[in-house]
Amino acid sequence: MIGSVLVANRGEIACRVFRTCRELGIASAAVYSDADAGALHVREADVAVRLPGAAAADTYLRGDAVVRAALAAGADAVHPGYGFLSESAAFARAVGEAGLVWIGPPPAVIEAMASKTRAKRIMSEAGVPVLVAGEPPLLVKAAAGGGGRGMRVVRDLALLDAEVASARAEAMAAFGDDEVFVEPYVEGGRHVEVQILADAHGTVWALGTRDCSLQRRHQKVIEEAPAPGLGPELAEELTRAAVAAARAIGYVGAGTVEFLVTPEGRPFFLEVNTRLQVEHPVTEAVYGLDLVALQIRVAEGAALGAGPPMASGHAVEARLYAEDPGAGWRPQVGVVRELSVGVRCRGLRGGG
Structure with missing residues (x-):
């Protein structure tokens, strides 16, 4: 059983994993750069280990330093979060070689999916439709x-x-x-993804669909689960293809299979994200699951049940962008001192 988890990340995802660790009675450990010494994730963790330096290249992207931090913190396992080293096969291997549990898919799976060209060849051979x-x-x-x-x-x-x-x-x-x-290039195509969860015993769950077609600069803005307007046959085709993709590469843990759906309703494989996605909470809301808790249990060797629970309801996630219109809409950082969100609903009855 895992008793302590170090999150090799910062910010929202680190705090997200710490929350689940507290609920499971598992100790948490953070890493932080000099620039993040006062950050929330440092205060939220039971233990925090400094990574000397301020730049990400010198801290969060230094796999050797993160592994040393995990050992120094007395952690049993490492959760990569998303971004930084989360899809680094070399880092996953280093974690295992240090005697720590990697809360993610096997390094060979990460490596196989790292190149989109190699991934497409594998999926084509497995009968998953590719462009x-x-x-x-x-x-x-x-x-x-x-x-x-x-x-x-x-x-x-x-x-x-x-x-x-x-x-x-x-x-x-x-x-x-x-x-x-x-x-x-598919004009008017939709970006639809399927959340998968697999254990080391051969069980693969497909936890419904998410639509992330509304994007800005090829970055997702709105996530919806389940993806609206697909129809039951197309939704079933997508989930079958996602399970086939997971089985083709021996997937273990939580991941996402992404598809492009043409205006005519034909799905084509895009890629596999071998990590937890930013938008995972919309799937959790619809299925009533804690994907981080399931990641940890799968990493411990637990078997999933015969099938996931039934989906219920609809969930939407929106990402907020901080940009400077006076500088060509370049991203910027700062402190949010006031936030006002207005929602207008039309066509609802009962005073909604």
Whole structure:
């Protein structure tokens, strides 16, 4: 049984994991950079270990330093959260080699899904539908990336070589890997994902769908669970494909299989996120589950039940952006001193 968990992250996700640890009676440990010494996650943890330095590259992205911190804190296990080292196979291996429990999928699974081109080959062989490049419009994408970096839409084949070169340069700068690939650009497609949870005994749960089509700069803004307007047959097709994808790679733990759904209702595999997603709470709200608690129990070797509980209701999550309109809408940081949220509902009865 896990008695203490170090979260190799900061901010909201660290606090989220600490909350579940308290409910389970598990001790929590935080890591923090000099810049985050006064942060909330440092105060929330039972133990906090300093990572010398201020920049993320010198602290949260130093796997060796995080592993040493976990050992110093007396932790039994490491939860990666999301971002930073959460999808680093090398870090997952280092955690295991240090005698700690990794609360996530096996390193080989993370490695297999790290490249979108390799992931597509695996899924195609498993019978999961994938997009195949043809005529324009085309989409150039970074094989190792995300968040819209290294991504270009090409509507004229004469421009393809130049856009590929540009995407390669951006991918190398952002991810240290200049591999890119080309697939059809689907006009008006929907971004729909399926939450999966698998144990080490061969059971895979598909916990419904989430719609994250509303995006800004290829970053998700609104998340809805379940994805509205899919219809039962398409929803079932998506969940079957997600389970097939998980089984094809021997997935263990919580993860997300992402799909592109065409306007005609045809789903195609995009990628597997080998970690907990920012939007996991909308699935938890619909299914009445604690995904972090289940992650921990699966990491301990527990078996999932025959099937998940029934979904009930609908949940929506919105991300708030802090940007400076005077500087080309560049992201900015600061202190929120006042927040007012207005909601207008139309067509509701009973005074809603």
